[in-house]
Amino acid sequence: IDRVRMAVLKQVLHQEEVDDKISLTDEELQEFFKKNRRYYRQAAQIKISYILVTAGIGSNDEKKAREKAKQALAELKPLPAEQLAGDGFAQVAKKYSDDPDVATTGGKVEEWISESTDTIGEIFLHEFHKNILSLKKGELSPVFRMGDSFYIVFVREREEARDSEFETVKEVNNSNIFVPVKAGGGFV
Numbered sequence: 001i002d003r004v005r006m007a008v009l010k011q012v013l014h015q016e017e018v019d020d021k022i023s024l025t026d027e028e029l030q031e032f033f034k035k036n037r038r039y040y041r042q043a044a045q046i047k048i049s050y051i052l053v054t055a056g057i058g059s060n061d062e063k064k065a066r067e068k069a070k071q072a073l074a075e076l077k078p079l080p081a082e083q084l085a086g087d088g089f090a091q092v093a094k095k096y097s098d099d100p101d102v103a104t105t106g107g108k109v110e111e112w113i114s115e116s117t118d119t120i121g122e123i124f125l126h127e128f129h130k131n132i133l134s135l136k137k138g139e140l141s142p143v144f145r146m147g148d149s150f151y152i153v154f155v156r157e158r159e160e161a162r163d164s165e166f167e168t169v170k171e172v173n174n175s176n177i178f179v180p181v182k183a184g185g186g187f188v
Contacts, residue, residue, distance in 0.1 A: 033166050040164040044133060045114035047157040049089045049107040053150045054098040069143040069150040072096035076152065081138030089154045098149075112159070 033040065053069040055062045072092050079088040090106025097103045115129055131144045132153045141153040 029170065030166055033169060037163060040169050042162050042164055043114040044161040045112040045159050046133065046135070046137075046155050047112060048109050048132060049084075049093065049154045049156060050102065050109065051093045051097045051107055051152040052099045052102050053096060055145065055148050055150060065150055066143065066145075068096060069152060073140070073143050073152050076140055076154070084140070084154050085138065085156055107154075108156075 051069070051072050053065045053072070055065045072095070075092050075095075076084065076089065087106070090108065093105075093107035094103045097107060113129075113132070115133065127146045128151070131141055131146070131151070132155070135141055135153065135155045135158075137155050137158040139155050141151070143150050143152055145151075
């Protein structure tokens with residue numbers, strides 16, 4: 001309790017003695033923003049559908065899983081992007097995916113996916129992002145392995161990286177202290 005009380009008192013003292021005494025004009029904030037614009041760039045993001053095939057245990061299970069994923073990809077490749085975006089991908093996902101949630105939704109992920117601003121999270125997801133974030137809208141990934149599963153990804157939507165506007169960044173920071181933020185989400 002004493003440590004918590006001290007931490008709260010330090011925070012209050014810092015607020016009163018430092019934070020409340022800092023006052024920056026919009027011109028100063030805009031100048032800082034212009035010099036540091038690269039830190040405010042919104043990463044490219046995509047919406048995907050995917051198939052997950054569990055690799056299993058042992059080399060025999062892994063070989064069967066890889067073949068199953070390749071069969072799924074072979075069914076997807078001849079389909080035009082419009083059909084994949086419709087129900088084409090979903091039908092193949094329901095047929096081949098080992099994840100019941102993926103099979104139920106047809107592999108559709110509704111959230112935007114981009115590189116994570118969480119460094120630890122990005123370490124775990126880097127391999128997945130490396131395989132999908134360069135894909136264009138309407139494009140299929142090859143079969144790739146991450147962890148104990150094989151994946152096939154279809155990109156339904158894509159927004160390219162773009163610069164953030166000053167007013168948007170200023171609203172996000174919601175204080176007189178202008179701190180660089182990186183926008184973006186993460187998968188899972």
